[in-house]
Amino acid sequence: MLETAPTPPASGEASHSERAAAARRRTRRPRSLGVAALAWTVGLVFFFPVLWMFLTGFKHESEASTTPPTWLFVPTFDQFRAILGRDFLPYFLNSLTASVLSTVLVVVLAVPAAYALSLAPVRRWKDALFFFISTRMMPPVAIILPLYIIANNIGLLDNVTMLSVVYTVMNLPIAVWMIRSFLVELPAEVLEASRVDGASIGTEIRRIILPMIAPGVAATALICFIFAWNEFFFAVSLTSTKAATVPVFLTGFITAEGLFLAQLSAASMMAALPVILAGWVAQKWLVRGLSLGAVK
Amino acid sequence: MQSRRRSTRLRTAYGVALSAVVLAVPACAGAGGGGGGSGETITIATVGNPQMQDIEQLSSEFESEHDISVEFVTLPENELRDQVTQDIATGAGQYDIVTIGTYETPIWAENEWIEPLDEYASEDGYDVDDILTPVRDALSYEDTLYAAPFYGESSFLMYREDLLDEAGLTMPEQPTWEEVAELAAELDEEESGTAGICLRGLPGWGEVLAPLNTIIHTFGGRWYDEDWNAQLTSEETTEAVQFYVDLVREHGQPGAANSGFTECMTAVSQGDAAMWYDATVGASSLEDPNESDAAGRMGYAQAPVQETEHGGWLWAWSLAIPSTSERKDAAWEFISWATSKEYIQLVGEELGWTRVPPGSRASTYEIPEYQEEAGEFAEPTLEAIEGVDVNQPGLHEQPWVGVQYIAIPEFQDLGTRVSQEISAAIAGRQSVTEALDKAQSYAEETAESGGYSG
Numbered sequence: 001m002l003e004t005a006p007t008p009p010a011s012g013e014a015s016h017s018e019r020a021a022a023a024r025r026r027t028r029r030p031r032s033l034g035v036a037a038l039a040w041t042v043g044l045v046f047f048f049p050v051l052w053m054f055l056t057g058f059k060h061e062s063e064a065s066t067t068p069p070t071w072l073f074v075p076t077f078d079q080f081r082a083i084l085g086r087d088f089l090p091y092f093l094n095s096l097t098a099s100v101l102s103t104v105l106v107v108v109l110a111v112p113a114a115y116a117l118s119l120a121p122v123r124r125w126k127d128a129l130f131f132f133i134s135t136r137m138m139p140p141v142a143i144i145l146p147l148y149i150i151a152n153n154i155g156l157l158d159n160v161t162m163l164s165v166v167y168t169v170m171n172l173p174i175a176v177w178m179i180r181s182f183l184v185e186l187p188a189e190v191l192e193a194s195r196v197d198g199a200s201i202g203t204e205i206r207r208i209i210l211p212m213i214a215p216g217v218a219a220t221a222l223i224c225f226i227f228a229w230n231e232f233f234f235a236v237s238l239t240s241t242k243a244a245t246v247p248v249f250l251t252g253f254i255t256a257e258g259l260f261l262a263q264l265s266a267a268s269m270m271a272a273l274p275v276i277l278a279g280w281v282a283q284k285w286l287v288r289g290l291s292l293g294a295v296k
Numbered sequence: 297m298q299s300r301r302r303s304t305r306l307r308t309a310y311g312v313a314l315s316a317v318v319l320a321v322p323a324c325a326g327a328g329g330g331g332g333g334s335g336e337t338i339t340i341a342t343v344g345n346p347q348m349q350d351i352e353q354l355s356s357e358f359e360s361e362h363d364i365s366v367e368f369v370t371l372p373e374n375e376l377r378d379q380v381t382q383d384i385a386t387g388a389g390q391y392d393i394v395t396i397g398t399y400e401t402p403i404w405a406e407n408e409w410i411e412p413l414d415e416y417a418s419e420d421g422y423d424v425d426d427i428l429t430p431v432r433d434a435l436s437y438e439d440t441l442y443a444a445p446f447y448g449e450s451s452f453l454m455y456r457e458d459l460l461d462e463a464g465l466t467m468p469e470q471p472t473w474e475e476v477a478e479l480a481a482e483l484d485e486e487e488s489g490t491a492g493i494c495l496r497g498l499p500g501w502g503e504v505l506a507p508l509n510t511i512i513h514t515f516g517g518r519w520y521d522e523d524w525n526a527q528l529t530s531e532e533t534t535e536a537v538q539f540y541v542d543l544v545r546e547h548g549q550p551g552a553a554n555s556g557f558t559e560c561m562t563a564v565s566q567g568d569a570a571m572w573y574d575a576t577v578g579a580s581s582l583e584d585p586n587e588s589d590a591a592g593r594m595g596y597a598q599a600p601v602q603e604t605e606h607g608g609w610l611w612a613w614s615l616a617i618p619s620t621s622e623r624k625d626a627a628w629e630f631i632s633w634a635t636s637k638e639y640i641q642l643v644g645e646e647l648g649w650t651r652v653p654p655g656s657r658a659s660t661y662e663i664p665e666y667q668e669e670a671g672e673f674a675e676p677t678l679e680a681i682e683g684v685d686v687n688q689p690g691l692h693e694q695p696w697v698g699v700q701y702i703a704i705p706e707f708q709d710l711g712t713r714v715s716q717e718i719s720a721a722i723a724g725r726q727s728v729t730e731a732l733d734k735a736q737s738y739a740e741e742t743a744e745s746g747g748y749s750g
Contacts, residue, residue, distance in 0.1 A: 061587065062562075062565065062586070062587050062588070065558060065559070065562045066562060066566060067550075067551075067559075067562070067563070067568065086352075145382075145386075148382060148386060148388075149386055152386060152387075152388045157388055157390065158390060236371065236375055236379065237378075237379070237382070240339060240341070240369045240379075240383075240390045240391065241339050241367040241368075241369055241390075244369065248371070251371060251372050251375060252344050252370030252371060252372075253344055254344060254372040255343060255344040255345045255346070255372070256343075256345070256373060256502065256556070256557060256558075257345050257346070257557055257558075257575065257577055257578075258344075258345055258346045258558070258581065259558060259561070259562070259581075259587065260344065260558075
């Protein structure tokens with residue numbers, strides 16, 4: 001929902017130029033109204049499943065699976081109570097550990113990597129860049145078996161460390177590409193000036209570059225956090241009891257013989273909360289960060 | 297010089313940060329663990345069905361009595377199967393008990409993925425002979441028991457007795473499918489929005505194919521003959537599938553191609569369908585006044601038939617010990633507790649008699665409290681299960697054991713593909729003949745690539 005509200009019509013005696021502007025606006029208005037309506041429609045369509053999940057989480061099981069759907073109901077907290085009774089916390093902590101840890105690792109590794117691929121390019125940096133992104137082209141299912149066997153052999157099956165490493169590897173290429181796109185936007189004069197003043201690479205990165213691309217790094221970190229938080233396939237394959245994450249916990253509600261929609265919705269809502277919160281907090285940075293590399 | 301020193305310092309800083317992060321991991325990882333008393337800890341892979349949630353709730357009783365901690369991994373059926381297969385095939389040994397159905401048991405037993413239980417089960421007090429014979433047969437491979445049933449089910453016809461009374465209709469004790477179709481036509485009320493019958497149409501080998509295959513059997517059709525020649529376009533099979541598709545399209549629930557067990561259960565419990573042919577465990581939910589408006593208004597008849605004497609399917613969620621487990625004795629201790637008469641008593645007393653896991657032991661049906669609370673559907677359930685012949689459910693001999701599935705590993709894939717074609721026919725996107733022509737070629741491919749047909 002990023003559409004701009006149409007400006008109110010000018011009031012008072014309009015000068016000639018103002019009238020001309022108003023005329024221009026009039027001809028433009030139907031189109032901008034159409035765009036606004038489209039933006040709202042798309043926004044609502046995308047938001048509806050979230051709203052429905054929110055509503056369903058407060059229903060009784062029998063109300064959650066009616067045809068036609070139930071809109072009016074007395075809200076209940078039964079589902080949330082049941083979920084907390086099912087030992088939600090360990091899964092939550094596992095998810096948090098794996099997501100935060102992998103995000104930190106990704107940022108720590110991606111910034112110098114991106115530096116070496118943009119501002120101080122290594123030899124054949126284009127090939128390196130392509131190699132990074134090419135690791136994302138293979139479907140995860142193609143590497144799961146070797147990964148599983150390796151994890152088993154080094155004793156890291158069902159271990160959060162393993163998941164953190166896997167998520168780091170999974171997100172690193174995207175992070176390198178994103179941060180690199182922010183770095184190439186930096187004005188060369190500033191960097192030159194710092195070098196003339198005798199700054200080392202370390203100082204340059206820490207004191208000059210990082211503050212300038214901070215919104216970009218924040219956006220990258222948030223995206224990596226969300227990817228790691230939502231990841232299901234590796235989590236379900238590489239964990240069983242000790243390291244299982246929230247998405248794995250969620251699927252446990254799905255059953256072929258029984259009602260589960262309300263409980264699943266309530267659990268999904270609790271799973272989505274940290275991401276929504278993180279997004280909320282980082283909203284301002286995120287918008288700036290995501291457009292940082294785009295504006296040429 | 298200075299810049300060199302600084303960059304070294306930076307590198308050290310990075311190194312320190314990295315190792316701090318990595319070192320912090322095991323500390324955090326422990327947070328998720330839990331469990332681990334003085335005794336052993338066993339891990340159970342299970343599905344989220346209501347009866348399984350009950351066992352999770354009651355497992356503390358077991359833990360305190362046996363000094364064994366129990367941890368549950370709950371996953372949907374398909375993920376569970378993938379996970380456990382992967383675990384066993386690579387020898388990872390993460391699970392000490394796995395929850396499997398009658399479909400997997402003979403296949404996994406043949407692969408030696410699960411342990412034979414005969415020796416364990418013959419111990420005093422377990423009373424293995426109390427397990428219902430068809431269930432025991434379905435869970436055995438070469439006359440050896442490989443999994444202990446936690447609860448079992450057949451299929452029968454559930455119907456709204458009050459609606460039939462109102463319309464002046466009666467349900468025969470053993471209806472034929474013709475009779476059911478006639479009743480469905482009578483009960484189908486457009487104005488009140490009550491469908492004549494609810495039948496599964498959702499794609500999936502465990503969805504639409506479960507009821508449909510029992511109908512194929514009783515119409516005299518089959519998937520394969522004795523030599524694994526596909527028979528999906530035979531006259532009898534075509535007639536059965538055409539009957540099913542016509543019935544659900546003409547007098548079934550709206551959106552039939554997307555209905556499974558849950559959707560039909562909801563429809564009947566809200567009065568949107570007058571009859572429902574499905575798993576016997578559906579009755580426990582329909583009779584629960586918290587979940588269903590139809591509680592106390594239901595009647596139950598044996599699975600409708602056509603050419604055979606019995607028409608129901610057989611399934612049992614069961615517990616088995618993977619051969620990779622390192623704690624097999626502790627695992628059996630839990631299995632023998634969870635599938636014992638005492639456990640059934642415990643559920644009845646703690647959680648209520650309608651929540652007792654049905655269809656595993658004959659003695660369950662002799663408990664007076666259970667008869668009183670679940671009498672409506674307890675007897676028909678027992679009768680339905682006891683009537684099943686898992687070795688030959690249809691008119692012909694078949695080279696596999698099982699009713700609504702074919703116990704070969706390829707069936708998961710084959711069944712899913714065929715079910716998608718059937719579901720498309722129910723949705724009206726193709727004719728039954730078109731669907732079965734495709735199904736036939738899939739079945740032929742499977743028999744050939746699996747090396748079954750000569």
